[in-house]
Amino acid sequence: xxxxxxxxxxxxxxxxxxxxxxxxxxxxxxxxxxxxxxxxxxxxxxxxxxxxxxxxxxxxxxxxxxxxxxxxxxxxxxxxxxxxxxxxxxxxxxxxxxxxxxxxxxxxxxxxxxxxxxxxxxxxxxxxxxxxxxxxxxxxxxxxxxxxxxxxxxxxxxxxxxxxxxxxxxxxxxxxxxxxxxxxxxxxxxxxxxxxxxxxxxxxxxxxxxxxxxxxxxxxxxxxxxxxxxxxxxxxxxxxxxxxxxxxxxxxxxxxxxxxxxxxxxxxxxxxx
Amino acid sequence: xxxxxxxxxxxxxxxxxxxxxxxxxxxxxxxxxxxxxxxxxxxxxxxxxxxxxxxxxxxxxxxxxxxxxxxxxxxxxxxxxxxxxxxxxxxxxxxxxxxxxxxxxxxxxxxxxxxxxxxxxxxxxxxxxxxxxxxxxxxxxxxxxxxxxxxxxxxxxxxxxxxxxxxxxxxxxxxxxxxxxxxxxxxxxxxxxxxxxxxxxxxxxxxxxxxxxxxxxxxxxxxxxxxxxxxxxxxxxxxxxxxxxxxxxxxxxxxxxxxxxxxxxxxxxxxxxxxxxxxxxxxxxxxxxxxxxxxxxxxxxxxxxxxxxxxxxxxxxxxxxxxxxxxxxxxxxxxxxxxxxxxxxxxxxxxxxxxxxxxxxxxxxxxxxxxxxxxxxxxxxxxxxx
Numbered sequence: 001x002x003x004x005x006x007x008x009x010x011x012x013x014x015x016x017x018x019x020x021x022x023x024x025x026x027x028x029x030x031x032x033x034x035x036x037x038x039x040x041x042x043x044x045x046x047x048x049x050x051x052x053x054x055x056x057x058x059x060x061x062x063x064x065x066x067x068x069x070x071x072x073x074x075x076x077x078x079x080x081x082x083x084x085x086x087x088x089x090x091x092x093x094x095x096x097x098x099x100x101x102x103x104x105x106x107x108x109x110x111x112x113x114x115x116x117x118x119x120x121x122x123x124x125x126x127x128x129x130x131x132x133x134x135x136x137x138x139x140x141x142x143x144x145x146x147x148x149x150x151x152x153x154x155x156x157x158x159x160x161x162x163x164x165x166x167x168x169x170x171x172x173x174x175x176x177x178x179x180x181x182x183x184x185x186x187x188x189x190x191x192x193x194x195x196x197x198x199x200x201x202x203x204x205x206x207x208x209x210x211x212x213x214x215x216x217x218x219x220x221x222x223x224x225x226x227x228x229x230x231x232x233x234x235x236x237x238x239x240x241x242x243x244x245x246x247x248x249x250x251x252x253x254x255x256x257x258x259x260x261x262x263x264x265x266x267x268x269x270x271x272x273x
Numbered sequence: 274x275x276x277x278x279x280x281x282x283x284x285x286x287x288x289x290x291x292x293x294x295x296x297x298x299x300x301x302x303x304x305x306x307x308x309x310x311x312x313x314x315x316x317x318x319x320x321x322x323x324x325x326x327x328x329x330x331x332x333x334x335x336x337x338x339x340x341x342x343x344x345x346x347x348x349x350x351x352x353x354x355x356x357x358x359x360x361x362x363x364x365x366x367x368x369x370x371x372x373x374x375x376x377x378x379x380x381x382x383x384x385x386x387x388x389x390x391x392x393x394x395x396x397x398x399x400x401x402x403x404x405x406x407x408x409x410x411x412x413x414x415x416x417x418x419x420x421x422x423x424x425x426x427x428x429x430x431x432x433x434x435x436x437x438x439x440x441x442x443x444x445x446x447x448x449x450x451x452x453x454x455x456x457x458x459x460x461x462x463x464x465x466x467x468x469x470x471x472x473x474x475x476x477x478x479x480x481x482x483x484x485x486x487x488x489x490x491x492x493x494x495x496x497x498x499x500x501x502x503x504x505x506x507x508x509x510x511x512x513x514x515x516x517x518x519x520x521x522x523x524x525x526x527x528x529x530x531x532x533x534x535x536x537x538x539x540x541x542x543x544x545x546x547x548x549x550x551x552x553x554x555x556x557x558x559x560x561x562x563x564x565x566x567x568x569x570x571x572x573x574x575x576x577x578x579x580x581x582x583x584x585x586x587x588x589x590x591x592x593x594x595x596x597x598x599x600x601x602x603x604x605x606x607x608x609x610x611x612x613x614x615x616x617x618x619x620x621x622x623x624x625x626x627x628x629x630x631x632x633x634x635x636x637x638x639x640x641x642x643x644x645x646x647x648x649x650x651x652x653x654x655x656x657x658x659x
Contacts, residue, residue: 123526123547125456132563160522160534161541165451165563168534168543170522178524180532182543184452188566188586198458198526201550222553 003250005065006033009045016047017070017094018212022238029246040064043245048072048093056091057083066090066249068241074141074265077258084258090248092241093257097128097193097208098145099237102217102230104244105256109230110206113221114150117197117204124152124179128193132185136167137268139183144264146193146208147181154179157270169271199223211237306334307395307613310370312361312385313377314340314349316475317400320466320575322374323353325602328577332610336369345474361385365392372613374398379498383409390422395613398605400427401502402629410629414622423612423619425605428506428628430558430571432604434597435581436507439567442594443585449562450511451539455504457530457546458555465554465575489525490640496531497636501544504558505635506628507569511560514538515631523639533639564588572600580604 007030009019023030033041040063046056048071056067057080065088072093084091093099102110128143147154157171157179164185171179191210196203202222209215216232248255309326311318318338326333335353340346343359350357358364365373365388373389375382375398383404389397390413403426404410417424430436466472481488497505509515514537522534530547556571565587572578580597599607611617 122528122549123530123532123545125532125545127454161536163539163541165539166541168522168541170524170532170534178526178532180534180543180545182452182454184561186452186561186563186566187588188561188564198547198549200528202553203458203551222551224550224552227553 002028004028004031005042005246005249006031006039007043007045008033008041010047012047012049013045013070016049017045017068018236018238019045019068019070022236022242025239026242026246030242042066043068043249045070050075053077053080056080060084060087060089060091064089066092066245068092068094068245070094070238071096071138071142072261073135073138074268076265077261081258085254088252090245090255091258092245092248092255093145093261094238094241095145096142096191096211096237098142098149098260099211099241100208100217101233101235101237101240102206102208102219103146103149104240107233110219111151113204113219113230114152114195114197114206117199117202117221118152118173120199120201121173121175121177121197122200123177123196123198124173125196125198126179126181126194128181128183129189130183130185130191131187134185136162136164136183136185139185140167140169140181140271141264141268143181143183143193144267145260146195148260148263148267150195150206154267157267159271208237214239306330307332307371307610308336308367308369309333309372309374310337310339310364310367311335311374311376312339312364312381313375314338314342314345314474315376316462316466316472318374318376319349319472320469321602322376322606323349324469324577325606326353328599328603329606329610333372333606337364337367339364340474342474348473361388365389365394371395372398372609374400375403376400379405383413386413386424387416390416390420390424393420394422396609396619397422397424398427398609399424402426402498402632403625404629406633407626407630410626414626417622424622424625425609425612425620426625426628427602427605428503429574429601429605430503430581431506431601432608433571433581433601434599434604435569435571435583435595436601437604438594438597439569439583439585440510442583442592443565443567446560446562446565446567446585447511447513449565450560451541451563452559452561453508453511453540453542454557454559454561455501455508455542455544455546456555456557456559457500457504458551458553459546459548459573460551460554461548462575464552465573469575469577483525483527486643490643492525492529493523493531493533493639493643494636496525496529496546497533497544497632497639500546500548501531501533501635502632504544505632506624507558507560508542509628509631512537512540512542514540515627518542518631518634518638520635520638520642523642531639533635535635572596574602577603 043066044059044064160168166183169181207218219230337356338350346357518537533544535542554573571581583594
């Protein structure tokens, strides 16, 4: 039988992660907590603006078994890792693209496709699109989270250009293959992140959708034998993250999110050092 | 070397049958066909221009083909029943030639364009690039102005009906574009050449050490002048400050390709290309502003797979333009036929010169970024035609 966990989200977390709608789509797994002053909720939603690591740590100290952080900005998570480990609490990061079901650790077929392409890569090209007004630094954080989530080891990252309309970042994969990352701010295009690995004989493409709706990611691979589109998963990254949070809290198995996020912040530090 | 005469080898054209059927009514006969002469009979002529011209038999007729290799000249001319020769002068002296297409190696382009204008031809098509430096471009411009002979440069995408339809529909988009992307993924040329025709005289691409700085410089220069150059006139339409273009990053992609980042005023320009062994071509041009964006998917070169498809997105609405029935190469020839007939408007010399200067400045700056510590010995540009 599914254990129902109580959830509390303050207004900022609700806005950042569409928590009510997502929790409503997992009615056996979650139910709303009465409020912040009532019994301690099992899971607390935390908005990912600056200071989220402290707020998440506070929630755990207050007794939450898990926290879900919506759209976390880059910041130091060392203290939070310690607090979560001590309490045995789960920290799940609800990132708009990296949290997509296509990149979940359970999506073996996607991971196989990407890993296969990386073995034979001649170029990695990635584009992240967000609405005007988005902080480019946050956009880059989200984009790097996708690439780390794809299992890519990026090296020698450097900013080629950065302005109010976006950025370009260059780097290499482990074998010296060129890496080109671009962030574009526009309202004319959907807020997607694409990853294209060109290989010596084909390509692999992952297009991750805006989590505002349950658009599926598109994963397509081209080899000498033909083209394959992987099965679609009509689930927003918000719902995938919350489902993962339930599984993590109830199983007691630690989530890997903060370790991956540390890899992202390490890459960002390369760019600013 | 003199070629065989047209009458000895002439293959019946579709227009012949039309003329025969109209013998009893000369007033309804087709207008006279325009004669085409082609300098250089390599793969681009065989796989691009002859198939394009074969689709336009009611307008144009190939009458003379010149190549320095007499066997290639004769064989290719024989396919279309044209005269052949091994000298430019002989082709230019042929009164049956109204339009000259220059498909020779890059270094001959400028001299051959000038000679064609001075020979009093009705129009000239020069494969890109039409010159290798600004001085050559200025000389061409002066001769074109003096002789009045219109010149078209073979940047086929600017003649693609998908692009032209987008141009009519995009309204004020160029004023608002802040980001441009040109992304090209193509198999090696022979794959599509062999879908388009049966090539003779193909020269194998020599092996190269892509770790050699000189080779890297040549790959970057060749990539810009042979591949990116197809899209650079498109880029320039959205780049008012094109003269201020800066190359911020340039590196090669193996086995052939590039990653180049540019900035021109407030516009960020990203050029990506890879020629790998894929079977799936992809050629995408994007121009993006805050509230509107253009995306064009071009069809592969060589094969006549119709026009590009353009999509203009504004406020949640997407306008799709195309695909239309012919590609930019056929568009070039349709334009040439118009110009040679005295109708239509040729691109201004200023436009052609600015397009060339834009491409040259990017190619040179990209190559300069390869820090070899040497100032000489750069090999000739690689001619990567697509």
